[in-house]
Amino acid sequence: MSRPGHRESGATTAADGAQPAPGAGEEHRSLGLKAALAGRVARPGCRVLDLGPAVEANVAFLTRFAGHLSIADLSDSDSGGAGGQGWRERLATAVGPYDLVLLWDILAYLDRTQASGLVGRLRSLTGPGAVLFLLINEGAEMPARPRVFEIRDEETLLYRPCPCGLIAAPRLPPADVARLLAGFRVDASYLLRHGVREYVAVSGQCDVDHNS
Amino acid sequence: MWKKGDSDEPGVPDTTPPRPPAGSPAADRSPRGAREAAIIGPSITIRGDVTGDEDLTIQGRIEGTVTLKQHNVSVGPEGRVDASIHARSVVVEGEVKGDLHGEEAVVLRKTARVQGNVQAPRVTVEDGARFRGGIDMGEPSTVADKAPAVRREPAKVGEMPPRPGSTAAPGDART
Numbered sequence: 591m592s593r594p595g596h597r598e599s600g601a602t603t604a605a606d607g608a609q610p611a612p613g614a615g616e617e618h619r620s621l622g623l624k625a626a627l628a629g630r631v632a633r634p635g636c637r638v639l640d641l642g643p644a645v646e647a648n649v650a651f652l653t654r655f656a657g658h659l660s661i662a663d664l665s666d667s668d669s670g671g672a673g674g675q676g677w678r679e680r681l682a683t684a685v686g687p688y689d690l691v692l693l694w695d696i697l698a699y700l701d702r703t704q705a706s707g708l709v710g711r712l713r714s715l716t717g718p719g720a721v722l723f724l725l726i727n728e729g730a731e732m733p734a735r736p737r738v739f740e741i742r743d744e745e746t747l748l749y750r751p752c753p754c755g756l757i758a759a760p761r762l763p764p765a766d767v768a769r770l771l772a773g774f775r776v777d778a779s780y781l782l783r784h785g786v787r788e789y790v791a792v793s794g795q796c797d798v799d800h801n802s
Numbered sequence: 803m804w805k806k807g808d809s810d811e812p813g814v815p816d817t818t819p820p821r822p823p824a825g826s827p828a829a830d831r832s833p834r835g836a837r838e839a840a841i842i843g844p845s846i847t848i849r850g851d852v853t854g855d856e857d858l859t860i861q862g863r864i865e866g867t868v869t870l871k872q873h874n875v876s877v878g879p880e881g882r883v884d885a886s887i888h889a890r891s892v893v894v895e896g897e898v899k900g901d902l903h904g905e906e907a908v909v910l911r912k913t914a915r916v917q918g919n920v921q922a923p924r925v926t927v928e929d930g931a932r933f934r935g936g937i938d939m940g941e942p943s944t945v946a947d948k949a950p951a952v953r954r955e956p957a958k959v960g961e962m963p964p965r966p967g968s969t970a971a972p973g974d975a976r977t
Contacts, residue, residue, distance in 0.1 A: 643932075644910070644927045644931050644932065644933040645927075645929060646926070646927055646928050646929045646931075647929075649925065649926070649927040649937065650926070653925060653937060653939050656937075656939065657938070657939055658936055658937065658938050658939070659936065659937040659939075660935070660936040660937070661933055661934060661935065661936075661937070662934055663932075663934060680934065683935075685936075
């Protein structure tokens with residue numbers, strides 16, 4: 591099934607409970623990722639924190655310029671990653687400061703208290719000017735588990751299919767997201783045609799400057 | 803205790819090392835030519851420091867350190883290592899809790915479960931691998947000398963991979 595605003599890549603659709611094949615899924619342009627990688631953040635030797643699972647393509651892409659890449663998968667709900675306080679344990683050994691944090695769509699799977707706690711932890715792991723990239727599904731439903739995103743290039747993401755069904759999405763309008771991101775300033779946000787809004791936030795600046 | 807031929811001992815299962823996949827550092831370069839890697843079989847547990855002068859395949863368990871800086875170390879699917887590993891190249895198919903230092907490369911296969919930090923000029927993490935930790939590629943000044951990541955085209959340092967014709971305005975989405 592195709593929706594406006596995306597194109598499908600790969601012919602396979604994962605069966606229920608199976609891991610989707612690499613390369614399968616919906617490919618979307620990501621203006622947020624492009625903005626997040628722009629400027630001095632993606633300079634050679636920068637430090638990147640990826641809060642998604644270890645994805646071969648992402649590791650290959652990020653290590654082209656990152657001097658250090660930390661991976662702490664918060665999307666693995668089976669291991670208490672996104673839910674509960676799992677993120678605390680996952681980030682216990684992370685050592686900042688990071689220049690770029692890829693939060694992906696984790697925030698929507700946490701309640702407000704957990705989300706605030708996670709953002710606070712990320713603030714402590716970043717210095718002024720560091721960039722936080724995240725996505726929020728603004729539709730009524732979202733996958734039951736955080737998606738796996740595959741970086742195809744600096745402005746294209748592949749959304750891997752999630753064989754987990756759909757759940758009601760929390761209502762997180764931009765103003766609420768900006769409040770949740772205390773300690774970061776929303777530098778830009780992009781509402782894409784498939785109902786996902788991408789955010790690029792910068793640490794160390796608390797003013798809310800919401801675009802788009 | 804863990805040298806080649808251990809599989810002849812009674813009660814020790816066959817410990818024939820898995821053939822490194824084509825293209826892997828272990829397959830591409832063997833410091834001893836046709837010499838086979840030493841094997842720590844699946845029933846073997848070693849607590850302490852492992853050093854030596856030959857390639858090593860770990861199918862059993864090691865708690866301590868593994869230092870074979872001039873050689874290749876493979877952790878087989880059943881291998882379990884609670885130790886840091888220093889080697890020329892490290893290929894992991896099993897479980898490692900510890901840091902991995904590869905003089906040339908570190909490869910985490912899809913069955914790998916690794917908790918620790920990886921330091922190598924070339925690092926490959928296959929889809930399906932479970933990895934938590936950091937990847938250090940070295941000092942920025944040396945990045946230009948590194949080979950590109952496996953299965954990727956070379957990219958100049960400090961230059962994002964080009965995408966011709968990318969001029970879309972905010973809010974635009976690919977269809």
